[in-house]
Amino acid sequence: MLDEIRTLGIAGASELLKNGELSSRELTDAYLKEIDSRNPALNAFLDVWHDDARRQANDADERRTRGESLGVLDGIPIAIKDNMLVQGKRCTAGSKILENYIAVNHATVIKKLNGTGAVYLGKTNMDEFAMGSSTENSAFGSVRHPRDPDRVPGGSSGGSAVAVAADLCAAALGSDTGGSIRQPAAFCGIVGFKPTYGRISRSGLIAMASSFDQIGPMTKSVEDAATLFSVMYGKDSLDQTTADAEPFVPAWRSGLKGVKVGLPVQAWGEGIDKDVRSSVESAVKTLSDLGADIVDVDLPYSNEALAVYYIVMPCEVSANLSRFDGIRYGRREPAPTLLETYLHSRGEGIGPEPRRRILLGTYALSHGYYDAYYRKAKKVQTLIQNAYASALERVDVLVTPTAPTKAFRIGEKVNDPLSMYLEDLFTVGANVAGLPAISVPCGASEGLPVGMHLVGRAFDEASLLAVARAYEEARGNG
Amino acid sequence: MGMTRDDIASIAHLARIGLSDEELERAEKDLEGILRYVDRLQKVETSGVPEASASVAKAGTFRADEAHTCSEAERDLILKNFPARDGDLLKAPAVFERPKR
Structure with missing residues (x-):
């Protein structure tokens, strides 16, 4: 029973809570026990909040007894990527320079989730400052793939992806700047959803590249992703890039008659692993069986998106990470002068990949190169x-x-930054264009999952998620 | 567009990142490969194309320019995060150095 309830995800667990067949405390204890037993090997969680989680679970159970349940997320245990602030809790962003940093306030997404009664199990491991595609860049050690400890889970939200895939939580939050929700979701066989840029407030998300960063759900199903998204999105006075867009209203459908699915010809060329290609091709066949029209489309500049990203992103990184100077918070390396304090605090506190991107961005923005690179x-x-x-x-x-x-x-790729960057080839376009995108599991080969990536129109998450869910159900039934 | 070791040393200094000689050498090699990759953009015809705005979000609103207060709990956490303090004051190295004797 305990093993089974951990696999349910939000919708399934919520149903049992509602029917009184399960308490939030039982569910929370089941996850905490599994985390205690498996996390030493997986390294998915950086901090686990046993006492707080149990207290939140008890509160949720009491609310339900009183008939005052807050809804579908009340009492549901989730995990949070360690670049989102939870007041009074450590927030490291996977970096030594923030190893002992205590968050001063709540991220907007946490404030919103607080109103739903969700239980927080703890913070998940990540590539330092969300820079990486393997979670090998964490200052606190690599995260292991749940199905093969010699493999990476993807990144940068690798801890959240593993926490969901290994049944250590019902769902998790990730952040995505170039593919950091979707690629680890694909590697671990779960759903990863990056909403339209501007949908979810970035207030309290430790910034990497502000014009691309977006928070999103990592879940066991498309429906669960929609549930988390529906409580997290919305305009926020603390993030002036949040949009006053149309509300999200799920529009589920079983068939896909009348839906046009485009296969970008530029993307389907060389360079795709053959097992990945055949899994996604058979998923496309399923979309067609569901009634969708499958057409080839021209998507010019697909191959330039990654190059654009690897200029604009480091430029924003170099500005955003300048705040980590060891003066007001974070690690300070004592030195005789202010300059040496900066050089040592940053040189020793910030790891190799963020340093590489800071250098790249500082160079691209420097006098004489700005026009050639950034502009x-x-x-x-x-x-x-x-x-x-x-x-x-x-x-x-x-x-x-x-x-x-x-x-x-x-x-395998840790000493070759460019080959690591190429992991973002298919996901980065949605960040550069600001569009919503989702990865759904579409099979596995040799035990390793493959994800299908779908990109939709700006602020029309409902149509995108409807296609993803129709596929998920057809695959589940087939 | 290449990047010399001296360029990297000077950029690292501007970015206030202390690098050892070994790290400088490594950075030179890594950055060269990345710059070669992104140079493909130089071939794209962009005359008359405007620069992208920040996002597709219907954004660009400004808040009123007024002070926001913080709670006592937030204030305590801010003080607790100081790497060095003297009472409620932040201790930091001097900006101006005394000339050496």
Whole structure:
């Protein structure tokens, strides 16, 4: 029974809570016990909040007894990526420089979730400052793939992906700047959803690249992703890039008659692992069986999106990470002068990958190079946004693999930053264009999961999730 | 566009990141590969194309320019995070150094 309830996800567990067949305390204890037994090997959680979680679970149970349940998330245990602030709790972003940093206030998403009665199990491991595609860049050690300890879970939200896939929580929060929710979701065989840029407040999310960063759910089903999304989105006075957009109203459908699915010809060329290709091709066949029209579409500049990203993102990183100087908070290396204090605090507190991106960004923004790099990239970004807009006038969703490979071996790409960056090839376009995108599991080969990636129109998450869920149900039934 | 070891040393200094010689050498190699990859953008014709705005979000609103207070709990946490303090004051290295004798 305990093993089974951990696999249920939000909707399933919520049903049992509602019927009185299960208490939040029982469910929370089941997860905590599993975390205690498996986390030493998986390293998915950086902090586990046993006492707080049990107290929150008891509160949820009492509310339910009184007939005052707060709804579907009340009493549901979730995990939070360690770059989102929970007041009074440590928040490291996977970095030594923030090893002892205590969050001063709540992120907006946490404030919103507090109103739902969700139980927080703890904080999940991640690539330092969310920079990486394998979670090997965490200052607190690599996260292990739940099905093969010699492989990576993807990244940067690798801890959250493993926590969900290994049944250590009902659902988790991730953040996605170039694919950091979707690629680990694909590697671990779960659902990972990045909403439209501007949907979810970034207030209290430790910034990596502010014009791309977006928080999103990592879950066992598309329905669970929709549940978390529906409570987290909305305009926020603390994040002026949040949009006053149309409300999200799920519009589930079983068939896909009348839906046009576009396969970008530029993306389906060389460089895709053959097992990944065949899994996603058979998923496309399922979409077609459901009644969708499958058409090839031209998506120019697809191959330039990654280059745009690897200029604009480091520029924003170099600015955002300048705040970590060891003066007001975080690690300070005592030194005789202010300059040496900066050099040592940052040199020793910030790890190799963030340092690499800070250098790249500082260079690209420096006098004499700004036009050639940053300005040029921002112009090509316009072309990419237009290309997506025009493709999405002809089709409803764009489908590719989520990542070009399956979960790779620990250490395989760690010394070759460019090959690691190529992991983002299919996901990064949605960040550069600001569009919603989701990875859904579409099979496995040799025990390693594969994800299908779907991109939809801006602020029309309902249509995107409907296609993803129709596929998920057809695959589940088939 | 190449990047010399001296360029990297000077950029690291601007970014206030202390790097050892070994790290400088490694950075030179890594950054060269990445810059070669992103140079593909130079071939894209962009005359007359505007730079992308921040996002597709219908954003661009401004809040009133007024002070926000914080709670006592937040204040305590801010003080607790100081790497060095003197009472409620933040201790930091001096900005101006005394000339060496």
